[in-house]
Amino acid sequence: MFLSRLTFRHGVHPPEHKALTAGVRIHRLPFPSEVVLPVRQHAGKPARPIVKPGDRVERGDLVAEPDGWISSPIHASVSGRVASVGLWPHPDGTHDTAIRIEAEPYSAQLPRPRIVPDWEALSPKELVGAVRDAGVVGLGGAAFPTHVKLSPPPDMPVTLLLINGCECEPYLTTDHRSMVEYPERIHLGVRIMLRCLGVSKAIIGVERNKPDAIAALIATRPGDLDVRVQPLDVKYPQGAEKMLIQAVKGVEVPSGKLPGHVGVLVQNAASVATIAEVFETGLPLVERIVTVTGRGVRRPSNLLVPVGTKLGDLLEACGGMTPDAREIVFGGPMMGASQANLETPLTKGTTGVVVLSEAECRTQPAEACIKCGRCLDACPVFLNPQLLGKLAKAGRYDEMTAGHLADCMVCGCCSYVCPSNIPLSQQFQAAKIAIRQRKAVA
């Protein structure tokens, strides 16, 4: 029985559009003829390639090693031959170093036999090391290396593990289907994470629009684990770490601080399942679940795909695009990045591919601000998007920094409610990049 109505303040309610794939079972995509693995597909420093053209690799072999603590290794997601190591289109619109592997024709793509670590026999430190070696990063979009999260500094002890099952972005159903189809795996991942952290309590926050996921997680909850499944009201962007903490614990993470400052570690549901999988199969993170959806794709699906699958191959496996397809977005429409090149590969952090039809796109031109204040009412971190937008337009970045631009999650709530169609969040993203570049050359 859940009587409390939990959520955070402000935020928006965009149309969900999840019905296209919410009831579609996950199935495995046939292995593509080649994959492309960018060395920059996690937060922190890019990985360093350790293979060269011509090398033969098995599925799961290390192809790029981490460069420092906040970095992550990359493994071959198909068995085959390294075709090139060089510049390739990256999902962020740039070109960056990537390892291209041609898959072995007619191969069954079985991974090299490997020892599956007995996680119960490992110490917390060894467990974190195994998670690091497996290249596990957050699968909710930010791709932050999980081993770093599992190693909180002594002055920020974690007391609660909070699993993010909100998946509040419209269209996406990756986490939803993972929770429905693999609830035991999520509980095992929770158990392993609790052991790493030396913590005894976990909460899984799931929005109420996923009753089947809530039911599956409750039905499989292990009796010896202190894990609560907490239904939450449906609101965007509840999946943002600070918003989720506010919704579940009623605690605000202060400006400029991290979830660790209030003793919480947040991890997305699909990432938790991946941790369990590492200790079930011994395989590193070489594949992920991706929602391919939108009215612009013929066969909306939830697919298990090798990391590095090219966008074109993925769309072809879903029957191709409809004649009125207009825009392709990696991630959801609120925070995702538009794609212009079908050769661009999916990375570990690609939660979904949304192909928007003409009718689903917003096409009206931007007009002058009418000072209606709607963006202020929508911003979940209580910024003044109207003022920040004015400063962004004028390139007054120092004043934007003073206006707490760093707290902006680029969630898109302000742009969504703006009656003048001002692309506020895009302006803030551009300003953040400009400030970063300015710092780098200073």
Ligand code: SF4
């Ligand atoms: S994009 Fe930034 S300013 Fe706009 S609503 Fe989100 S957090 Fe606030």
Ligand code: SF4
């Ligand atoms: S919502 Fe748009 S029009 Fe209204 S105050 Fe904000 S920027 Fe101006």
